[in-house]
Amino acid sequence: MSKTALPDRCRLVLIAPPEGDIGACVAKVESALEGGDVASLIIPVGGRDEASLQKLGEALLPLAQAKGVAVMIENDTRIAGRIKADGVHLETSAADLAEQIEHLDGRLMVGAGGIKTRDEALDLGEAQPDYVFFGRFGYDNKPEAHSRNLKLAEWWSEMISLPCVVLGGTDIASALAVAETRADFVALSAAVFDGANGTPAQAVAAVNALLDQSAPRFTE
Template sequence: MAKPTLSNRCRIVLIAPDLPSVDDCVRKVEDALAGGDVASLILPIANRDSASLQKLGEALVPIAQGRNVAVLVEGDTQVAGRIKADGVHLEEGAAVLREQIESLNGRMMVGAGGIKTRDEALEAGEAGPDYVFFGRFGYDTKPEAHSRNLKLAEWWSEMIALPCVVLGGSDPASALTVAETGADFVALSAALFSGANGTPGQAVAAINALLDESAPRFED
């Protein structure tokens, strides 16, 4: 995941919602993608088996890629390959991360998640992923982003050029708080798909407007 260039500020990463119905998930994500600028879409395993994860990806990859939105699959390189996703998101630690990066040899983007400490972040970064991710899928039920993730992002952004993604909270305003750490991307799910902030498309549009107005800009 390259440094943001479109808006020269923190951009949105969508985390697909954990819904029993693949069709419902596709409708919600498609609506969110229609709402405005989105950098990428991550398909988490959540409660899905490989078959339903693949079915979801088969429906969403052409929709997202048609809008120049990269698609990454959590933890399953085989599904990612079958659906022609842009990459994989891995949370198994630095050793597995390094092994998968070497195995894929540049054929896919690789993101590093499951990071809780500075040491883990540095170990992951040394493996050479395309980004590091601070936060855990499904843990965005509180309005604000987790303070630990914000502190990690602020430290990382000051020290390391490799892009970082930070999980926001359920309140759209948490996207701006994440942006103020210097993070390159804010990952959102509950803020978009809970229904509390309008339709997914309306929420994406409102968050982009907030970031356009108030988010710090990156240096060229």
């Protein structure tokens, strides 16, 4: 999908599988990227050491960027810089986030995660990251998105113009629940990569079809 034809509604962010063989992970992500519109790909540390995380990033980066998908590395600015990723996803304090953003000086996009409360969201938002993320990697273990994250997203979307990403659940329908909060992005991992919703490509296609049909439009 060209940049001039981006959907006017909540878009999909993929969180790569946090565990497993690098080759299997790459195959799953490659399949998912064939399924339709994806805004960005976050590569989580999961159970990987630094060398494995970098190797996975090096394998996934060209596949994603060839599709116009931004690649974010979790909590490692050095690896993000080495492989020329688009950005970093950080779970850290507001003070450290501000320091990291100042140090990077626009060389990398920066996302702010690990948010549990409104106060945390506002504190991190003051540093002006590229997005705030409601949810924690690996906690998409129920069909629905966590109600706390949905409430935070609804509040944030009404009050703040800074984009927000919300973690969905294992059910594809959770993407629509996120979209209905007016969040900018829904992040999915298990729903796409665990196989319950078909191949990763089929799961991504189903998410996009659901959002195309039923998600509120930002211009409405």
